[in-house]
Amino acid sequence: MKSFKKLFTSKPKPHIPESSFKIGGMGSLKLLDVIPSPEDDSHKLKKAFQGFGTDEDGIIEILGHRDANQRKKIRETYHQLYNETLIDALKSELSGDFGKAVILWTYDPSERDARLANEALKSKKKGIKHLEIIVEISCASSPQHIVAVRQAYCTLFDHSLEEDIVASVPPPLRKILLGLVTSYRYDKEVVDTDVANLEADRLHEAIKTKDLANDDIVYILSTRNFYQLRTTFECYKKKHGNPIDKDIEKSGKGDLESLLRMVILCIDSPEKHFAEVVGTSIIGLGTDEDSLTRAIISRAEIDMMKVKSEYLNIYKSSLDDAVTGDTSGDYRNFLVTLLGGKI
Amino acid sequence: MKSFKKLFTSKPKPHIPESSFKIGGMGSLKLLDVIPSPEDDSHKLKKAFQGFGTDEDGIIEILGHRDANQRKKIRETYHQLYNETLIDALKSELSGDFGKAVILWTYDPSERDARLANEALKSKKKGIKHLEIIVEISCASSPQHIVAVRQAYCTLFDHSLEEDIVASVPPPLRKILLGLVTSYRYDKEVVDTDVANLEADRLHEAIKTKDLANDDIVYILSTRNFYQLRTTFECYKKKHGNPIDKDIEKSGKGDLESLLRMVILCIDSPEKHFAEVVGTSIIGLGTDEDSLTRAIISRAEIDMMKVKSEYLNIYKSSLDDAVTGDTSGDYRNFLVTLLGGKI
Structure with a gap:
């Protein structure tokens, strides 16, 4: 198949820099200029747990201003000092x-x-909303993170993530999720526009013939690097008139179509996806705290500043204000801290 | 599908210990009791390269007695010292x-x-013999090694191993190889005999109906842990009379059947697979040096002592003697050194 021939470098088109999946860069997390030692942090945390009532503000003050590596050291040190896991x-x-x-x-x-x-x-939920996390792990993370999650999954649950996907997700969603979570994409910016054009046509054909779970589609979405795929989606729009996710939406309203639109959005613009997760969790009656928490916690160290900007774009209001207005108490204080705000 | 329900621990059946994919254990490589510093080794190697003619024995003496970590340090040190890669x-x-x-x-x-x-x-070779290395990487290695190979592949070739498999291997072999190289199996000994029985039946049905590239077969072979699969193959033999590889052979002689037999042998008994690779490369007219080299180099640090024992079992002669008799000069000296023998 011609379109799968070896990629070569041609006209690289940056969409988001590689660092967008890396800790640092565009995160909202505010770190201290001088970080206390993990021993000091552990002592303070222990103190916050002791006595009459818990000192929630103290916990937020420490953990809400430490990055993943610092939290790891605190976990290890706390365990050593107090013979109990943090x-x-x-x-x-x-x-x-x-x-x-x-x-x-x-x-x-x-x-x-x-x-x-x-x-x-x-x-046991119906639909695909609960599978969002699996799409995020596989389409809005670095290959190293996906592998680390698979490794952690084996260690925690005595079998592989893939085995559980096969056991609990029905076809054809199963095939797509399996392809995605087992991916290890090239993570630099190498784009072949000829391949992008050919694969845009292949995607168009699959949408037109309602053959969305075809192996070729799974291969395209799960083996190509993110830059390549973003170019493919651009080519699709140019050649076939509509954004690909709109065409998929028009072709059907089932779980398969919804899953593919989620996949495409996560690959094309993770910041837009997470802005929508936050928006959807807040808008309407009640708040979906689990989704809100997940979005903020997953992206606070990665690209939350971009998520905020996309949020403003979509909802014409500030993400910080929305979160502050829709939550309360310690929960609000913690989220606002991760968002880089003052309490 | 019932057979894919969550695994649980029941009657663990050890076949080979987990360490068989780990460096050390059953390797044939002979290390020195006191290892010289990487600086000393680099100096000696540089000296072996200089002057009139190369000192091949000197090179063998050093590199043929260093494990992967030690060779890594020598590579790094040599590069620093001489501004040239080793x-x-x-x-x-x-x-x-x-x-x-x-x-x-x-x-x-x-x-x-x-x-x-x-x-x-x-x-451009026909058949599947040249794809053996991909089956070995994915079915006779630890999950960490498979991921490291995929990572190295991206770094070296600017695209992923999966992209090249899709581009150059035709279906249905493509689907099977993709499933295998993207696997990240649970690597401890947890076996569910009920699942093994059910999946043995599923495999039998696929063989009987000549539906070997069915998604279920790919899922079984690429998501289940090696211990689980070995039990499945045992169940197959008990319930259906023949070893599974024999039934596949009887069902057809095409590339698909050959590939699956190779996969099953690599999973069931990597040492037997490598004994056969050595045997096949030596027996008959001429020697297939590339295969012989690959087998010895890949397993010298892992399970070569078991490969030798399987070789004796199959060919009723010693692997060391076969290699010595079929090779010559520095090549022979090097292989014999890796096999743990005296020159």
């Missing part, structure tokens, strides 16, 4: 949405995502 | 089968396998 201590001290959020934030990101994926796969 | 130096000094073997041995194992896989995928 996670267990947090579990016994905190509860509700605040507790859930702090605990998720304190896990190693790969363990956090493995646990969220496992919860999603055990869920 | 691989480049070896390339300019050595040639023929000896040169190829020493260079493959000197690469990091993940880079070595990525290069071998790339060569295999570029090959």
Whole structure:
């Protein structure tokens, strides 16, 4: 198949820099100029847990201003000092949405995502909303993170993420999710526009003939690098008139179509996807705290500044204001801290 | 599908210990009790390259007695000291089968396998013999090694291993190889005999109906852990009378059948697979040096003692004698050294 011939470098088209999946860059997390030692942090956390009532502000002040590496050192040191894991201590001290959020934030990101994926796969919910986390792990993360999640999944649950996908997701969604979570994409900016054009046509044909779970489609979406795919989606729009996700939406309203649109959005613009996750979790009656927490915790160290800008673009209001207005108490204080704001 | 329900621990049946994919254990490589510093080794190697003619014995004496970590340190140190990579130096000094073997041995194992896989995928050969290396990477290695090879492949060739498989391997072999190289199996000994029985039946049905490239078959072979699969193959034999590879052979002689038999052998008994690779490369007219080199170099640090024992079992003669009798000169000396023998 010609379109799968070896890629070569031609007209690289930057969309987002490679660093967008890397810690640092465009995150909202505010770190201290001088970071206390993990021993000091552990002592302070222990103190916050002791006595009459828990010092939630103290916990937020520490954990809400430490990056993944720093939190890892605190976890290790706390365990050594007190012969108890920090996670267990947090579990016994905190509860509700605040507790859930702090605990998720304190896990190693790969363990956090493995646990969220496992919860999603055990869920009896209909539709595909609960599978969002698996698409995010596989389409809005670096290849190293995906592998780390798969490794954590094996360690935590004594079998592989893939086995659980096969066991709990029906075809044809199964085939697509499996292709995506097993991907290890080239992660530099190498784009072949000829290939992008050919594959845009292949995608168009699949949409037209309602053959969306065809192996070729899975190969395109799960083996091509993100820059290449973004160019393919651009070519699609140029050649066939509509954005690809709109054409998929027009072709059907089933789970398969919804999943593919989610995949395409996550690949094309992770910041837009997460802006929509935040927006959807807030807008309407009640708040979907689990989704809100997940979006903020996953992206605070990666690209939250871009998510905020996309949010403003889509909803014509500030993400910070929306979160502040829709949450309360310690939960709000913690999210606002991760968003880089003052309490 | 019931057979894909969550695995649970029941009657673990050890076949080979987990360490069989780990460096150390059952390898044939002989290390020195006191290892010289990488600086000393680099100086000696440089000296072996200089002057009138190359000191091949000196090179064998050093590199043939260093494990992967030690070779890595020598590579790094040599580069720093002489502003030239050790691989480049070896390339300019050595040639023929000896040169190829020493260079493959000197690469990091993940880079070595990525290069071998790339060569295999570029090959215009018919049949599936040249794809053997890809099956070995994915079915006779640890999940960490597979990921390291995929990572090295991206770094070396600017696109992913999966993209090259899609581009150069026709369906249905493509689907099977893709499933295998993207696997990240659970690597501890957890076996569910109920699942093994169900999946043995599913495999039997696929063989009977000549539907070997069915998605279920790919899922079974690429998501289940090796211990689980070995139990499945045992169940197959007990329930359906023949070893599964024999039934596949009877069902057809095409590339698909050959590939699946190779996959099953690599999973069931990597040592038997490599004994056969050595045997086939030696027996008959001429020697297939590339296969012989690959087998010895890949397994010298892993399970060569078991490969030798399987060889004796199959061919009723010693692998060491066969290699000594069929090769000559520096090439022979190097292989014999890796096999743990005296020159």
